[in-house]
Amino acid sequence: MRILIVEDDKDLGDALLRQLRREGHAVDWQSDGTTADEVLRYQQYELLVLDIGLPRTDGFEILRRLRSRGERVPVLMLTARSAVEDRVTALDVGADDYLAKPFDFREFYARCRALMRRSQGIASGVTTVGKLVFNRNSKLVAIGDVQLSLPNREFRLLEIFVGNLGKSLSKEQIAAQLFDFDDDAGDNAIELYVGRLRRKLGDALTIRTIRGIGYLAEANSATA
Numbered sequence: 001m002r003i004l005i006v007e008d009d010k011d012l013g014d015a016l017l018r019q020l021r022r023e024g025h026a027v028d029w030q031s032d033g034t035t036a037d038e039v040l041r042y043q044q045y046e047l048l049v050l051d052i053g054l055p056r057t058d059g060f061e062i063l064r065r066l067r068s069r070g071e072r073v074p075v076l077m078l079t080a081r082s083a084v085e086d087r088v089t090a091l092d093v094g095a096d097d098y099l100a101k102p103f104d105f106r107e108f109y110a111r112c113r114a115l116m117r118r119s120q121g122i123a124s125g126v127t128t129v130g131k132l133v134f135n136r137n138s139k140l141v142a143i144g145d146v147q148l149s150l151p152n153r154e155f156r157l158l159e160i161f162v163g164n165l166g167k168s169l170s171k172e173q174i175a176a177q178l179f180d181f182d183d184d185a186g187d188n189a190i191e192l193y194v195g196r197l198r199r200k201l202g203d204a205l206t207i208r209t210i211r212g213i214g215y216l217a218e219a220n221s222a223t224a
Contacts, residue, residue: 001046024152033057067094074115161217170214
């Protein structure tokens, strides 16, 4: 999933960037509020991790502008402030969750996973499609009793397809969720990862190529 971190603490921002990328997510990081606001006007994200105290434009104002544009991206607000008023304000202006610093990364990431599941209308971290079992929390994928070994990026690609079953996705839509600004994400890269994933899934999940559009994933009727 594509995530934007807006955090002006260099050490914390870099740590979150590295940890989330290690989990296989495409992650961008901005430390300036005004720049982050500009990025959010042209780039779509599946999750926004937003600090309150930022240079030039604070997190509250970024969130107000985001929601006024009708953007529904899940937002997890981070702050060193512990006052009840700040927590209430964050929720009132449109935050989906709130986490006070300092925090444990395990809790932070659990909250991120919950928000991303909610945005896809998924109540549980486990999705079953025919004989395919996809567990977002433990990062396990199994076909029947056989567990698959998927590198992070293939796991995230499968997560995109599982979260959009029956919907056609263009290569651009997939790349926007799978790669961050630093990646070289051409059409050939998408084709390479899709090809690898198809070989590992076999007939457990059908990923159809739609000429001129992109891809569509659906349960295999013979195994569903």
